[in-house]
Amino acid sequence: MSSPVWMVTKREFRTRMMTKSNIISLSIMLAVIVVGAVVASFFLDRETEGPSSSVAVEQGVTDLQPHLEQAASEQGLALELSTLTTDEAEQALIAEEDPLDAYLSGDPSAPRMLVAENADPAVVELVTDAVNAYVLTEQIGALGGDPADVGTALATAAPQVESLVAPEESEFDGPAFVVSVVMISLLLFALIGGGSMISMGVVEEKTSRVVELLLSTIKPTQLLAGKILGIGAYALFQIVVLGGALTLAVTALGLTEDIAVDVGAALGLLIVWFLLGYTIYALLFGGFAALVSRQEEIGSVTTPLMFLLFVPYYVTMFVVVNDPDSTLARVLTFVPFFAPFVVPVRDALGGLPLWELGVSIGLCLVTIPVLIWLSARVYQRGVLHTGGRMKLTEALKG
Incomplete structure (x- = not known):
């Protein structure tokens, strides 16, 4: 030059x-650029946080807990479980900060679900799936079967889909x-x-x-x-x-x-x-x-x-x-x-x-x-x- x-x-x-x-x-x-990246990170973090619920059970319904945890995991729901008495649960349901979503008591196969006002559909679905799993496990055990083997069989029971023509990739990145x-x-x-x-x-x-x-x-x-x-x-x-x-x-x-x-x-x-x-x-x-x-x-x-x-x-x-x-x-x-x-x-x-x-x-x-x-x-x-x-x-x- x-x-x-x-x-x-x-x-x-x-x-x-x-x-x-x-x-x-x-x-x-x-x-x-810096502020935009921080703001984007804040909103992305909020979007990645899954829904959460808090459920308490009576001492006699503790057999439902593993089924509740399994159902919550399958639904992508962060679940907080605790064991309370009826009086404690009623106070927790109407608390101003972090109120309890639901309280289960009675028979595990048909529990009484107590809520403060309106039941959360996600919690109702969660409890329903847990009760169904509990009843199925109990019935299998009563018939002399192994609930774990049945669960594995159910998990793999799905149609194997095959396409004659490979589908076009249209997923937006x-x-x-x-x-x-x-x-x-x-x-x-x-x-x-x-x-x-x-x-x-x-x-x-x-x-x-x-x-x-x-x-x-x-x-x-x-x-x-x-x-x-x-x-x-x-x-x-x-x-x-x-x-x-x-x-x-x-x-x-x-x-x-x-x-x-x-x-x-x-x-x-x-x-x-x-x-x-x-x-x-x-x-x-x-x-x-x-x-x-x-x-x-x-x-x-x-x-x-x-x-x-x-x-x-x-x-x-x-x-x-x-x-x-x-x-x-x-x-x-x-x-x-x-x-x-x-x-x-x-x-x-x-x-x-x-x-x-x-x-x-x-x-x-x-x-x-x-x-x-x-x-x-x-x-x-x-x-x-x-x-x-x-x-x-x-x-x-x-």
Whole structure:
């Protein structure tokens, strides 16, 4: 790398890195990630906590206890069992804090179930299953059989289902979907931010006439290359910091235990595609921004490029995520402007063969030199142009 390019790169990186607005915005985004992960952990923990009930039995009904515990285990119900007298149970049923759900007394085969007001259907089902199991056990024992053997036979008594045609896998993978959306959203944020900074920087230098002083000592292509590299280094820094913070947050809170996606590997692939995607789009933003001379005209150049960014983002989110193995997803994998969004998502969802990844990266690498030639040609001819907007066809003339 030549010295002028390196000097411009350091200037651009330092300028973006040390501004108060960038420091504040990055700090806010880090705080949002941490707070969001904590809030998500809180709600996930609440969702994973199963229902619970408290049941007390009279001394003469204690034979029901093992059957109550077995039924609760089968129903996924956290059961708190205790042995109380009738007077103690009545007080516990109407207690203000942690009241008892039900009290069983009398005959274990037909117990009296006492509740405070309305019986909980889950508790009624629990007691019913326990009483049925108790009666069945007693009857088997009376006939001379072994209740344990009968229980084992009943547990294995189920039809063996076989399909002539293997069913299609249509199960929605929620965690993988979330990881995919977060990845491409981070990528979109970084590409839009980087492209906007490049465009504004190019036009600011033209408006202030600083570019004329710079071009007296360095070549236009060196100035453009340094600007793209410096802002790209800052955008990559943002991706690593925000993506790393998100990965650390969800890992520390134990949210990755049920996620089949390797979050670390997904982040690594995201960085690779950021580098490719940023190079492709930054060249366009930097070259085409030189066509205008005033800040008010930036939109006429950046709007089509923003559209070029949002189209692959939304197509990936609403089409590729739903069916990563579809024909459309496979075709878009080989389109350089779509690949930075499509490929990381297909990889996270397990729908990307290794050879497709290699071909996609190769096509992007072949496209970049063409874009370098295009953007350098436009930038060289447009950066010193003043007045109205320069037409693209005029900039491309030999």
